[in-house]
Amino acid sequence: MKQGLRPSAVVGRGDDASKRNSDKPLLQVDSVEASYGPYKALFGVSFSVAEGSAMALLGSNGAGKSTVSRVVSGLIPATSGRVIFAGQDVTGLSAWRIARLGLAHAPEGRSVFASLTVLENLQLTFRRSLGKEAVGDALAAAFSEFPRLGERQSQLAGTLSGGEQRMLALAKVLAVPPKLLIVDELSLGLAPIIADEVFERLDAIRSRGTSLLIVEQHVGRALELADRVVLLFKGQVSYEGPVSELGDLAHQVLPTQGSPAAGEQDT
Amino acid sequence: MSTFITYLIPGIPVGCVYALMAVGLVLTYKTSGVFNLAFGAQAYVSALVFYLSVESLGWPIWAGALVAILLVGPLVGVALDRMLFRHIRAAPSIVKLVVALALLIGIPTTMKLLFGNATRLNPPSIVANASQVYHFGAYYVSKGEIVTVAVTVVVVALLGALFRYSELGLHMRAVVESPRMLELAGVNADRVGTFAWGLSSFLAGLAGVLLAPLFSRVSSLDFTTLLVSAIAAAALGSLTSLPLTLLGGLLLGIGQAVLTGYLPLNSVLATGLRPAFPFVVLVLLLLALPGLRGSMEVIDPLSGCDPPPPPLAASVRDPRLDRVARIGFPVFVAAFVLSAMTWVPSFWVFILTQGIAFSIIFLSITVLTGMGGQISLCQASFAGFGAFAAGQLAMHLGLSVILGALVGAVAAAVLGALVALPALRLGGIALALATLAFALLADNVLFPLGWLGNGTTGVSVPRPVIGSISFAGTRAFFLLALVVLAACSAVVIMMRRGMTGRYLAAIRGSELAASTVGINVARAKVMVFALSAGLAGIGGVVYASTQGSVSPTDFNYFFSLVFVVLVVTTGVKTVEGAINAGMAYVILQQLLSYIPNHPAWLHRFSGIEILLFALGALGYVIHPEGMVEFQKRFWTERIARMLDRRGGHQPSEGSGLGGHGEALLEGKAPDGWRPSEGGGLGLRGGAAGLDGTQG
Numbered sequence: 001m002k003q004g005l006r007p008s009a010v011v012g013r014g015d016d017a018s019k020r021n022s023d024k025p026l027l028q029v030d031s032v033e034a035s036y037g038p039y040k041a042l043f044g045v046s047f048s049v050a051e052g053s054a055m056a057l058l059g060s061n062g063a064g065k066s067t068v069s070r071v072v073s074g075l076i077p078a079t080s081g082r083v084i085f086a087g088q089d090v091t092g093l094s095a096w097r098i099a100r101l102g103l104a105h106a107p108e109g110r111s112v113f114a115s116l117t118v119l120e121n122l123q124l125t126f127r128r129s130l131g132k133e134a135v136g137d138a139l140a141a142a143f144s145e146f147p148r149l150g151e152r153q154s155q156l157a158g159t160l161s162g163g164e165q166r167m168l169a170l171a172k173v174l175a176v177p178p179k180l181l182i183v184d185e186l187s188l189g190l191a192p193i194i195a196d197e198v199f200e201r202l203d204a205i206r207s208r209g210t211s212l213l214i215v216e217q218h219v220g221r222a223l224e225l226a227d228r229v230v231l232l233f234k235g236q237v238s239y240e241g242p243v244s245e246l247g248d249l250a251h252q253v254l255p256t257q258g259s260p261a262a263g264e265q266d267t
Numbered sequence: 268m269s270t271f272i273t274y275l276i277p278g279i280p281v282g283c284v285y286a287l288m289a290v291g292l293v294l295t296y297k298t299s300g301v302f303n304l305a306f307g308a309q310a311y312v313s314a315l316v317f318y319l320s321v322e323s324l325g326w327p328i329w330a331g332a333l334v335a336i337l338l339v340g341p342l343v344g345v346a347l348d349r350m351l352f353r354h355i356r357a358a359p360s361i362v363k364l365v366v367a368l369a370l371l372i373g374i375p376t377t378m379k380l381l382f383g384n385a386t387r388l389n390p391p392s393i394v395a396n397a398s399q400v401y402h403f404g405a406y407y408v409s410k411g412e413i414v415t416v417a418v419t420v421v422v423v424a425l426l427g428a429l430f431r432y433s434e435l436g437l438h439m440r441a442v443v444e445s446p447r448m449l450e451l452a453g454v455n456a457d458r459v460g461t462f463a464w465g466l467s468s469f470l471a472g473l474a475g476v477l478l479a480p481l482f483s484r485v486s487s488l489d490f491t492t493l494l495v496s497a498i499a500a501a502a503l504g505s506l507t508s509l510p511l512t513l514l515g516g517l518l519l520g521i522g523q524a525v526l527t528g529y530l531p532l533n534s535v536l537a538t539g540l541r542p543a544f545p546f547v548v549l550v551l552l553l554l555a556l557p558g559l560r561g562s563m564e565v566i567d568p569l570s571g572c573d574p575p576p577p578p579l580a581a582s583v584r585d586p587r588l589d590r591v592a593r594i595g596f597p598v599f600v601a602a603f604v605l606s607a608m609t610w611v612p613s614f615w616v617f618i619l620t621q622g623i624a625f626s627i628i629f630l631s632i633t634v635l636t637g638m639g640g641q642i643s644l645c646q647a648s649f650a651g652f653g654a655f656a657a658g659q660l661a662m663h664l665g666l667s668v669i670l671g672a673l674v675g676a677v678a679a680a681v682l683g684a685l686v687a688l689p690a691l692r693l694g695g696i697a698l699a700l701a702t703l704a705f706a707l708l709a710d711n712v713l714f715p716l717g718w719l720g721n722g723t724t725g726v727s728v729p730r731p732v733i734g735s736i737s738f739a740g741t742r743a744f745f746l747l748a749l750v751v752l753a754a755c756s757a758v759v760i761m762m763r764r765g766m767t768g769r770y771l772a773a774i775r776g777s778e779l780a781a782s783t784v785g786i787n788v789a790r791a792k793v794m795v796f797a798l799s800a801g802l803a804g805i806g807g808v809v810y811a812s813t814q815g816s817v818s819p820t821d822f823n824y825f826f827s828l829v830f831v832v833l834v835v836t837t838g839v840k841t842v843e844g845a846i847n848a849g850m851a852y853v854i855l856q857q858l859l860s861y862i863p864n865h866p867a868w869l870h871r872f873s874g875i876e877i878l879l880f881a882l883g884a885l886g887y888v889i890h891p892e893g894m895v896e897f898q899k900r901f902w903t904e905r906i907a908r909m910l911d912r913r914g915g916h917q918p919s920e921g922s923g924l925g926g927h928g929e930a931l932l933e934g935k936a937p938d939g940w941r942p943s944e945g946g947g948l949g950l951r952g953g954a955a956g957l958d959g960t961q962g
Contacts, residue, residue, distance in 0.1 A: 037574025066571070075447050075572050094457075095450035105451050110568040115444045120437060125452050127434050172452075 024087075026051040026211050027072065027180055032081035034071050041067045043235045044081065049180065049228075054212040056222040056243070059232030065215045066108055068232065069182045072213070073105035074098040086179055102179035104172075106186060108215075111169045114158025118149055118168060121157050125172040138175040146171050163194035170201045177208045184215040199225060272406065274528030275521050280412035282520020283419035284478050285545075286513045288497030289504070290423055291470035296506050297430075298439040298463035299352055301363040302696050305370035307494035309468055310475030311487040313340045314390065315378055317476045318485050321391050332393050332476055340472020341465040348464035351885060353457060356446045360696055361642055365884060368644075369832050372825070373881025375487035380875065387486075390479035415477055422470065423513045430509070439463050447569040491825075495707055496545035498700055502552040519545055543711045546704040553701050554689050587910055588903060604749065613741045618857050619850070620741070620813045623748040626849030627755050628806030629834045630842065634759055635799035636831070637839040638768060639792065640775035642699045644827045645686070645706035646803045651822030652709070653679040653804025654811035655719050658726035668731035672808040676801040683800020687793050706824035714819035725818025728811035748809050755802055756842045762798070771795060829877060836883030838896035847895055855879065 025048035034042040041064050049055045059065045070076040072083055074095035082091045090098050099105075112121050119139070126138045143150030146167050152160065157168060166186055173181055183202065187195040199221050206212050206225070216222035223229065229246050231239040239246065288306065295303040303309075317335035320326045326334075347370070355362055392411055399410040430436040438459045441449045446456035475490070482489045496519055503515030523544050607616050628650050635643055656678045657671030666674070686705055714720030730739040731747070738744045762768055770791045773781040782788050811817035833852055838844030855876040883894050890897035 035574075036572075039574065070572055073451060075450075075569065094455070095447065096453050096455045099451055099453035107448070107451070107569055108571075111448070113441050113444050113448065116437070116441060120440075124437055124441060124449075124454075127437075128453055132434075 024051070025049060025084075026086060027213070028082075028084040029068070029072065030082040030084070032068070032071055032078045032083060034067055034076055034078050036067075036076075041235055042071070042078075045232070045235070045237055046081075047230045047237060047240045049211055049213055051179075052209065052211055053228060054206055054214060054226045056219075056226035056229045057213060057215045057232065058217075058219055058222065058229060060217070063232040064235040065217075065232055066184055067235075069105060069107075069184050069213065069215050073103060073182060075105075075107075103182070104178035104180070105182040106166075106169045106173070106184060108184040108188065110158075110165060111184075112157040112160075112165050112172075114156065116157060117154050118157055118160070119153040121168060122149075122172060122175075126175060129176045142171045142175055145174065163190050163198070166190065166194075166198050167201070170198070170205065173205060173210070174201070174208075177205065177210045180211045180213060181205060182213045182215065185217065186214075187216065187218055187221060195221065269405065270528070271525065274525045276406055276408065277412075278521035278524030279517065280415045280520070281481075281524060282517035283416045284474070284481065284493070284516075285496045285500045285519050286516025287419050287422065287470070287474045287477065288494060289500035289512045289516050290419075290426060290509060291467050291474060292494075292497055292501045293504060293506055293509060293512050294426060294463070294470060295467040296501075298443060298467070299348075299356070299363075299460060300360055300443045301352055301367055302360065302506075302699075303467070304364070304367045304494065305347075305374060306467075306471050306497070307490035308371050308374035308487060309340070309343055309471035310478065311375060311485070311490040312343055312378060312475070313472030314475035314479040314485050314490070315382065315387070317393075318387050318390050318479065319382060322387070328391060328393060328395070331391075335476050336469065336472045340469045340475075342468075344464040344466070344468020344471070345461055347468070348461045352464065353460060354889070356442075356456070356460060361640075361699075364642060364696060364699055365831065365835050368828055369881040369884035371491065372828055372832060372877055373885070376875065376878040376881065378487070380878065386484055388484050390482070390485050392480040393476055411480065418473070418477060419513070419516075422473070423509055427509045435459070435462070445567040445569050447567070447572060492707075495549070495703065498703075499545045499549035499552065502549055502700070519548060522548075543708050546707045546711075549704045550689075550701055550708075553697050553704075588906060604746070607745055608742055616741050616745050617813070618853050620745045620748050621810065622850040622853040623745070623752045624806055624810035624813055624849070625852050626806075626846045627752055627809055628803050629830060629845035629848045630755050630759055631799040631802035631806065632831060632834040633839060633842060633845045634762070634795060634802060636834070637841070637844075638763060638771045638775075639795040639799070640771070641792070641796070642702075642831065643796070643799070644699055644703040644824070644831065645709065646799070646830055647822040647824065647826035648706045648709040649679045649683060649800040649803035650807030650810065651714060651720065651817070651819060652682055652807070653801075654728060654807035654817045654822070655714070655721075655726055656804070657808040658728040658811060658817060659718065661729055662726065667733075668729055668808070668812055669733060671728075672731075672805055672812075675808050676804040679804025679807070680797040680801035683803075684793050684797040686800075687796030703824065703827075706827050710819065710823050714822075720819040723818060723820070725816050725821075726811075727816040728808065729815070730812055744813065748813070751805065751809055752846075755805065756846075758798075759802075759842055767791065767794065829880065832884040833880050836880050836886070836894055838894075838899075840896065844895060852876070852880075 027049040029045055029047050031044040031046050032042055033040070033044055045064070045068055047055070057065050057068060067076065071078050072085070074090065074093055074097070078091055082089060084090065085098065085103055086101055088101065090101065113124070116124065122139055122142055123135060126135045130138055143153065148164055149168055149171055152164070157165065160168065169186075181202075186198055186202070190198065195218075202212060202214070203225060212225070214222045214226055223243050223246075226243055228241065229239065229243050230237055231246075288310065292303060292306055295301055295306065313335040316339045317331050320331035320334055321328055351366055351370075352363070355366065394411050394414045396410060400407050401410065401413070430440065438449065438454050439462070441452075441454075442456050442459045442463070446460065449456045449459070478490075478493065479485055497516070500515035500519050501512055503518070504510075504512030526544060607619060611619075628646065631646050631649070632643075635641055635646075653672070653675035656675035657666075657668055660666040660671045660674055661668055686702065689701070715722045720726070730737070730744055732738065736743075738747045770781070770786050773784070773786055774788055774791055778788050807817075807822065810821070814821075833848045834845055837848040837851065859876055886894045886897075
């Protein structure tokens with residue numbers, strides 16, 4: 001799936017973003033360090049995501065991309081540093097509290113409950129965030145937007161195809177737009193045509209006012225959507241700025257881009 | 268037909284009792300992924316509290332029931348969740364099973380410690396005039412039975428509704444698969460988990476108080492045996508379906524009652540098959556129901572958030588410490604043997620020999636669980652099988668005990684393979700349950716047979732004689748046992764270093780991946796199971812020969828449970844873990860037997876070693892590699908750092924944590940992650956470990 005950068009589009013986005021960045025940031029990550037047991041993965045990562053913008057978080061295998069997203073959503077505690085989301089210091093808060101502040105995180109790999117049905121997966125999210133009465137309407141809306149899910153609503157989510165599982169994850173988000181959506185390797189293992197569809201949905205979600213933090217190894221699609229980029233290298237930020245100024249840097253830092261090895265996990 | 272119904276009717280309330288326990292099991296499993304073998308022990312706690320408050324404190328029945336069911340029951344569950352299960356929510360189901368095992372043996376001991384060991388006869392019933400009988404045509408039903416049936420049906424219906432229609436039920440089902448993903452949906456997974464535990468524990472309490480009057484006394488053993496029947500019922504519901512579980516319980520209770528009615532009294536079938544009926548059903552169900560095997564584990568997609576397991580101490584050891592160990596270990600062994608042969612009182616040499624026998628049995632767990640990644644709850648049965656075989660051969664054919672040991676080992680290995688062949692298709696929890704059923708089958712059916720275990724009389728096993736050398740003396744036999752242990756350890760170490768060990772490590776990592784590189788997973792599993800059973804058989808013979816005789820009570824199912832917990836406590840991955848466990852087991856037991864009988868409260872401490880081991884296994888929650896293994900790594904790293912500071916030179920590659928971190932980022936596995944080559948090192952390190960347990 002080699003996809004070059006489309007210069008004209010990138011420049012356009014970059015200009016767009018500079019306007020947005022004058023707003024106060026929605027998410028601010030400040031010298032965050034984190035480790036898995038004795039193995040340290042992040043060495044002082046700082047960046048910020050402006051309200052309404054889309055940030056691409058890029059890096060090669062093992063650079064710490066997934067770790068950053070896990071720390072932000074509260075799945076892993078930061079050993080030092082701070083995370084500020086929507087004006088509130090969320091460092092050390094449990095994941096469910098952060099989620100209730102309006103942060104949605106679709107983790108890498110399967111991000112739906114395999115042992116629940118499609119319907120139950122949606123109900124789980126809708127019932128908590130919309131209340132019991134609104135669930136019916138939200139379900140109807142989700143199924144009209146994703147007819148495939150409607151057809152398979154009583155099927156276990158674990159039996160869906162990879163693409164359908166991503167759609168289910170996005171359907172949850174679409175009904176209740178969060179302030180920030182973190183998507184981790186959403187295109188991983190998908191056929192290009194399905195990946196395109198996933199990114200179209202992401203664009204739609206963004207146009208409803210949700211900021212995006214896109215964790216990707218496949219640079220092309222992520223950069224098309226994003227207006228700013230954070231490049232991670234060995235657990236540290238090596239570049240943060242608008243896509244337009246990224247230039248050749250991405251190719252230098254991301255040796256695996258577009259290569260078959262890009263399908264591996266990065267923890 | 269009417270006789271059939273006469274037999275059938277008393278089976279219904281018993282079946283309801285099974286169902287009530289089974290529903291509790293299913294609830295716990297559905298909501299926490301824990302196959303809660305301690306459920307019976309929890310029921311026992313409530314039954315005991317109810318008995319004590321009514322009989323000893325003289326409370327009214329309703330007050331005692333209220334406290335036991337609504338207060339003590341849920342509190343126990345919430346405490347277990349907060350202290351233990353919350354921390355292993357994302358752990359593999361085997362880890363959870365071990366913790367539940369530890370509770371199963373730890374809770375009754377704790378109760379004994381708290382409330383003494385008096386026999387408590389005739390538990391009161393929660394129902395007034397429970398024995399009042401109602402007539403329906405020609406049939407009789409007592410009031411107590413009606414209440415039991417009614418409560419069971421109501422409970423199952425309410426739980427079914429909770430799961431199907433409520434938001435909480437949805438959360439409870441989701442939390443098993445991935446607590447972290449549930450948190451991402453904005454739900455407090457901890458609270459859901461605590462509620463689920465409180466609820467299932469309430470059920471345990473209810474079952475305990477309702478069931479107690481069925482037995483003549485309040486005893487934890489009755490509840491544990493009852494639990495196996497409940498497991499069979501739960502298996503029929505594939506551990507998920509509540510209505511099927513209820514049906515399973517009923518069928519089991521009725522089947523047992525009808526069987527009792529029709530089988531002639533005192534026949535082998537009646538005395539053997541009737542108590543074993545639930546276990547036979549369980550084994551058949553495990554083999555026949557495909558749903559039980561496939562759907563048992565859904566992997567948490569967010570398990571990557573957990574840190575990787577720490578490396579074995581032996582693999583991070585500084586080369587300088589290695590040199591010390593290389594000299595220190597032979598010195599230690601020589602000193603140990605020399606002391607045992609000279610100044611150590613012969614009684615203690617006898618105790619140490621017992622320790623060696625247990626060490627050999629425990630090696631079988633090292634092989635099966637540490638290397639094979641499987642859990643068997645019938646290792647004691649294999650040990651008993653080996654011992655009985657050797658004893659019977661010596662008695663009837665005059666076969667030498669040494670030869671008998673070999674035959675016994677082979678017989679146990681064949682039996683192991685026979686158990687493993689069907690169990691192969693199971694693995695994980697299903698395998699543990701199948702082996703538990705086999706252990707109970709052995710206890711109830713095989714061992715009482717005259718030509719095998721010879722019932723309560725047992726079998727005498729002489730000390731061996733080789734040529735003109737007799738090993739009848741305590742010290743001589745000690746030496747022989749030590750040689751056997753060394754040989755068994757060598758086999759285990761060689762196996763771990765060789766291809767089989769690598770195969771097993773691969774299978775442990777991923778059966779699928781292992782089979783794609785051409786490893787015959789089924790063969791490797793049968794082999795490891797057979798070898799493990801054989802080792803247990805040899806250990807059993809050594810133990811029997813130490814004692815001079817052996818009876819089925821020496822190796823009943825309870826020992827199998829204790830053994831697993833013990834070895835897990837000390838470290839299931841290394842040979843020295845097994846040896847530590849063996850020595851600690853006999854030495855602690857002996858030391859604690861010196862506790863005087865009075866004052867009476869002091870006597871309660873006599874069985875406390877079980878509790879200590881249970882507590883150790885609970886440490887599994889924090890250090891899955893085993894307490895001893897954890898200490899060892901802690902100290903080797905610490906000493907290495909100390910040496911570095913003193914010597915003033917750079918830490919050697921891979922010994923410091925920083926080194927691992929860097930290596931990880933470079934994308935290559937740090938040293939400690941390589942499959943351990945530390946088999947031999949494990950034994951060498953035994954010097955320090957043994958010292959620790961004896962000192």
